[in-house]
Amino acid sequence: MSVTTGSVRQVSVGRTVAWVLLVILLIVTLFPFYWMLRTAFSDNTQLPGHPNSLLPVETTLGAFKRVLGLSSIEEAQAQGGSGAAVNFWLYLRNSLVVATITTVCQVFFSAMAAYAFARLRWPGRDKVFALFLAALMVPPIFTVLPNFVLIKNLGLLNSFAGIILPGAFMTPFAIFFLRQFFLGINRELEEAAMIDGAGHRLIFFRLIIPMSAAPIATLAILTYINSWNDYFWPLLVGQQENVRVLTVALGVFRSQTPQGGPDWAGLMAATLIAALPMIILFLAFARRITNSIGFSGIK
Amino acid sequence: MAMIFIAPATVGFVVFYIWPTLRGAYLSFTEYSLLSAPKFNGLANYDRMIHDSFFWNALGVTVEYVVINIGLQTVLAVGIAMLMYRLTKSITVRAIILAPYLVANVVVALVWYWMLDVQVGVVNTFLGWVGIDPIAFFGDSHWAIPTVAGINVWRHMGYTALLVFAGLQMIPSYVYEAAEVDGSTEWKTFWRITLPLLRPVLVMVLVVTMIGSFQIFDTVAVTTQGGPINATRVIYYYIYERAFTRFDFGYASAMALVLFAILAVVSLVQLRLLRARESDLA
Numbered sequence: 231m232s233v234t235t236g237s238v239r240q241v242s243v244g245r246t247v248a249w250v251l252l253v254i255l256l257i258v259t260l261f262p263f264y265w266m267l268r269t270a271f272s273d274n275t276q277l278p279g280h281p282n283s284l285l286p287v288e289t290t291l292g293a294f295k296r297v298l299g300l301s302s303i304e305e306a307q308a309q310g311g312s313g314a315a316v317n318f319w320l321y322l323r324n325s326l327v328v329a330t331i332t333t334v335c336q337v338f339f340s341a342m343a344a345y346a347f348a349r350l351r352w353p354g355r356d357k358v359f360a361l362f363l364a365a366l367m368v369p370p371i372f373t374v375l376p377n378f379v380l381i382k383n384l385g386l387l388n389s390f391a392g393i394i395l396p397g398a399f400m401t402p403f404a405i406f407f408l409r410q411f412f413l414g415i416n417r418e419l420e421e422a423a424m425i426d427g428a429g430h431r432l433i434f435f436r437l438i439i440p441m442s443a444a445p446i447a448t449l450a451i452l453t454y455i456n457s458w459n460d461y462f463w464p465l466l467v468g469q470q471e472n473v474r475v476l477t478v479a480l481g482v483f484r485s486q487t488p489q490g491g492p493d494w495a496g497l498m499a500a501t502l503i504a505a506l507p508m509i510i511l512f513l514a515f516a517r518r519i520t521n522s523i524g525f526s527g528i529k
Numbered sequence: 530m531a532m533i534f535i536a537p538a539t540v541g542f543v544v545f546y547i548w549p550t551l552r553g554a555y556l557s558f559t560e561y562s563l564l565s566a567p568k569f570n571g572l573a574n575y576d577r578m579i580h581d582s583f584f585w586n587a588l589g590v591t592v593e594y595v596v597i598n599i600g601l602q603t604v605l606a607v608g609i610a611m612l613m614y615r616l617t618k619s620i621t622v623r624a625i626i627l628a629p630y631l632v633a634n635v636v637v638a639l640v641w642y643w644m645l646d647v648q649v650g651v652v653n654t655f656l657g658w659v660g661i662d663p664i665a666f667f668g669d670s671h672w673a674i675p676t677v678a679g680i681n682v683w684r685h686m687g688y689t690a691l692l693v694f695a696g697l698q699m700i701p702s703y704v705y706e707a708a709e710v711d712g713s714t715e716w717k718t719f720w721r722i723t724l725p726l727l728r729p730v731l732v733m734v735l736v737v738t739m740i741g742s743f744q745i746f747d748t749v750a751v752t753t754q755g756g757p758i759n760a761t762r763v764i765y766y767y768i769y770e771r772a773f774t775r776f777d778f779g780y781a782s783a784m785a786l787v788l789f790a791i792l793a794v795v796s797l798v799q800l801r802l803l804r805a806r807e808s809d810l811a
Binding site: 244245248249251252255256258259260262263265266269277278281282339340342343345346347350351352355358362365367368369370371372373374375376377378379380382395396398399400405429430434455458459461462465466476477480481484494497498501504505508509511512516517519520521523 | 530531532534535537538539540541542544545546547548549550552553556563608609612613615616617620621622623624625626627628629631632633634635636637639640641642643644646648649650651654683687688691692695715740743744746747750751765768769772773778781782785786788789792793796
């Protein structure tokens with residue numbers, strides 16, 4: 231460390247500039263979230279007149295009522311809505327169903343496979359694992375087309391099963407992620423349990439899963455977020471209202487909104503409803519999620 | 530015993546990964562409209578692709594998107610990672626930086642679609658304050674792709690920065706101490722030491738983000754839908770249109786296979802050129 235006053239001042243000028251840059255980046259990151267909130271609580275008919283008001287314009291819950299299907303057509307149109315029937319409660323439920331089932335099944339089955347790859351000996355194990363990993367290279371659009379044909383032929387278009395099935399069994403990443411952790415678990419514990427007569431089933435449920443609770447939870451959270459945010463696959467197989475998830479519903483809502491005077495407040499209220507569960511999940515598990523990016527590093 | 534553990538994952542893998550990969554490759558040599566069985570037509574789809582100006586336009590637009598998106602995103606991510614590395618270990622700062630990545634593409638696209646609106650968007654209001662005329666970010670064919678690319682930079686730069694940040698933390702502090710003893714300036718240290726030592730991490734980050742970037746779809750699908758006049762009809766969107774609005778599954782599969790090949794080549798070239806596996810920290 232230098233002790234001359236000149237360079238100390240130079241360093242602190244540099245640090246000040248750096249801090250200013252970082253704060254600007256943080257503001258750029260947060261501002262759209264704020265603007266979504268500000269718009270969602272505004273009266274849509276009044277928005278164009280106050281483009282630079284930092285606070286909601288004519289604060290109202292009208293936009294939320296509109297997208298949750300709680301206001302009449304006249305009310306909705308009076309506040310600048312299109313009047314088309316939208317029911318984000320239903321889409322919220324659908325997203326919950328899809329993301330929850332996908333996460334539970336995918337993480338559980340991937341954990342089973344990861345255990346077999348990490349701790350059991352069987353012929354061809356490493357070759358099969360390499361094949362699983364190779365699947366990471368295939369771009370989704372390539373498998374999506376035949377998968378759509380398959381789901382259609384099975385008669386599962388516009389059903390939860392059709393949306394959930396392809397992701398319910400495994401992803402190469404989930405298996406890879408958990409295998410890393412299982413490899414690190416002390417073998418002696420496992421051997422001790424075996425001497426006591428425990429089979430693999432018991433060891434998996436009583437030893438491996440409890441000891442890997444933290445990484446399994448991290449994986450589950452990441453899987454949940456990915457599944458919640460997925461758009462492409464549910465767009466293809468889940469257009470109908472009874473299984474339509476939030477992301478697909480947002481696309482539909484955006485295309486229904488009148489071209490001349492879009493229902494911006496309604497659109498922002500809808501995006502907020504779609505984003506809020508993930509924001510809450512993130513606030514609850516910020517440390518875990520943020521640190522996992524450091525670990526899983528390159529997936 | 531192992532079979533029981535591996536069975537569910539294997540079923541999923543064979544049915545939804547292996548089988549569709551093989552079937553997709555086969556479909557690319559057929560004419561298939563979903564209504565009748567696929568009809569083998571040899572290389573007809575590939576021949577058609579060579580003469581399809583929309584296909585070449587889609588490739589060009591996608592490459593333009595990838596270059597802007599990855600270029601901007603990588604520079605910003607390294608910058609943010611360096612700022613965090615030198616200034617703060619705060620988990621709050623890292624969490625805020627990551628936040629956009631956890632929100633759906635569709636949500637991000639719609640929020641920016643509103644903020645960038647030509648008439649009432651807040652960004653054009655800001656531009657007005659500094660004397661810039663309103664820009665039709667989505668409506669002007671020159672602006673559309675840079676706009677979509679910029680939106681996704683906003684969503685991904687924090688995530689990428691955290692990957693780089695993790696890489697920075699792997700560089701042992703003694704190399705910095707040595708540089709300081711030798712009187713190296715901050716700027717020189719960054720270019721001569723940090724960046725070279727970061728190379729293996731940067732290569733992996735580039736490969737992963739670039740593969741993702743080629744698959745741009747969601748943002749385009751909910752904002753411009755390929756317009757104005759094909760300016761944002763990226764390859765993923767074109768394949769989607771061919772398959773699901775024209776039911777031209779054979780041709781769509783052929784294009785998907787070509788995209789697959791392009792991604793494989795791009796990844797290999799990157800790994801080769803940037804000598805990913807070698808670290809200067811041997």
